Amino acid sequence: MLAQRTVLFNSSGTAAARTAAKAAATNGKEIIDLTAGEIWTDLASSVREGAIAAINRNVNRYTDTLGMMELRHALARRISAETAQPWSADEIAVTSGAKQALFNAAMVILNPGDEVLIPAPYWTTFPAQIIIAGGTPIFIGTRQSNYVPTLTDLVKAVTSRTKAIVVNTPNNPTGAIYDREALAGVAQLAMDRDLWIIFDECYGAFAHAPHTHHPIVSVAPRARDRTLIVNSFSKSLALTGWRIGYLAGPKAVIGAVKALQSHTTSNPNVIAQHALLHYLECGGPAYQLQLQRQVANARELGLSILSTLTSVPQPTAQGGFYFYLDLSELQRHAKTHGREFSADDVVKKLLMDAGVATISGTAFGDPAGVRLSYGINLKLLDKALRRLTATLNELTF
Template identity: 30%
Template sequence: MSTNFPVSENVSRMHASSTLKAAQTARMLREQGHDVIDLSVGEPDFDTPEFIKQYAWEGLQKGLTKYTATAGMKPLTDAVVEFYAERFGAEFSAAEVAASCGGKQGLFNAACALLNPGDDVLIPKPYWVTFPEIVTFCRANSVFIDTESTEFILTAEQVRNAITERTKLLIVNSPSNPSGRVIPADEMRRIIETCVERGIYVLTDECYLFFAYPPGEVFTSATLPKDIRQFVCVAGSFSKTFAMTGWRIGYTIANEEWTRAMTKLQSHSASHPTSFVQYACARALQDADASMAAVGSMLAEYERRRDWLIPQLNAIRGFKCAMPEGAFYAFVDVREMLGDEFTTSADVADKMLNGGQIVATDGEPFGADGFIRISYATSMQNLENAIERFRNLFGTRSMSA
């Protein structure tokens, strides 16, 4: 029943998250008893490591059930500082760290604390669906950078060419959702320097920081020299790192003024992430050996799946997929299939769903029509079944030869 509710202009202009919608479709079909394979989810299929659950319980037993400081309890902000210092040699203070309810809220805080209506924000394509929506919410303009010529790896030159008089911010995500590509550390430094030289701020979404496959290196812009870092906000998350998507906790690392502005905003929205969750995360970071062992075993399993999956995908008729260096997504170019049967990649995704009961995400909401995002954060068995269904639906390259 329509109530003619007058949705605000700010929210009307936004689109609902297409990735969450795809996951919802999969859940609904499964509840209806369909044998669905969900390759849409952007979350680890692993459970949160047991020792982190134990730390949360310890926090509850200690009575950590009350409000905390808005930017997060001191043990957590201190633990972020120490963890980054030990692992990466980064130097920043606890006053530059703020805990948020997931990386998503950190990104939202960072953009809202900086942007004014009319500012230009550079966003490389393909992008994570939320970036342009946050920019829209701030009444700023997304200026997209096409990175297809460099196989979806952003370069400093592309950034330089895209800068306008009104450019205020660049949002960059590496390892990338949806492409799985990783910007090499030297190029990332050049990209950030290109911005900083022109007084442009950079928001680096490092939510997949620990999921770069060897020999690729993990790079965090938290390690940049202080004069550069003044212009950078790192958005980090516990969601993927420790398979904690439902716990809703992340953090930002930014200069003190930017952090204070973000904290002011958060003080009037979520206040802070859940108290005993903050405690569990603080203890997990302090217990770096156990944490990194957990991350290492997840990374090894994702790598095993990736190494099996990508050649299998490339053997399907009409599929072309570059080897991702990070995250847990295969970004499949299906443009060869467009023509008679399919007009857009959304049609291909529909065929996967209706003909094969496979839920995958169309590339269009990521700014990459003609591509399909496949998450391999799912079991090998599911991946094997999915490949079998793709073969039946579309055939194989050898069959077409």
């Protein structure tokens, strides 16, 4: 017998898509996988050096539940520089990736029945964790406003039960970036209605010109005492498998997180902590700049190929490293001819006919979208997108 809460959520849709891609590949078919939210690259040398040095020193003991104090001080300095606001170590919790930071946030601020506004399409983990915490996700459509919610729509969705707003910029899956005006509007709404802001900026290192990523507390400093910043090094340092991230917020929240984390994972992996500390103290900007150039080159290549799509608009891909295809017009056209199909159908066709694994927008609350990661090898990306474009241009259902 399973607990009742297990029926409230499914396994991650992105993880399921990766599994489907691997299953197709094991059957002998050449599959190019565009599902993974990670960048193919080598480790930063300073990260590797920090990890090896810690191992050579026989580091193997517990740290503080919220992470080593030296690391939290280093992160506080980094966040202070990024936000132009002073932060201290006791406002930082080091976590096992951004997922744990989000889980901790949901568990310590939500009561059963509390509502959380989530712009859609959304990263699949947002609503799942809110449900686990006993909250209710309230979805705000964004397709008609270039995947950034309008203040009008957010205001309409607020009720007496609303407790928080999720802001994910650059957005996963759409790549949309909130400009200063949008962030200021969210912050003012949160202050007016006494709401928390859960600010996920895991893709903040990848904003593509002319777009710029802005931390919300730098745009609206008065909203700082109600903002929880979630970030990780999975994307900005290509460390997805290392599981190291952080939550920054008011001291009272971080204190509650410490108590919670002491009963879940305890401290994050100690070798990853030492590796990250060494990077923050000695690494410099060169590696991250190289990673940004790699992603920018992949984006340029991908947009060039996707510009040949005839029935699907070229994605804007303002930030992050995903192309998000909008199938809604194609679906409307098919419906006028008596045919209907979903994003799931398109993803299956791309896998079987083009040998390209993608993620259906249904995983993100959108039955008319498809997400493609362009963090892979450029030659494979070129091959995959040419196959995908040819298949979509010949699409009939």
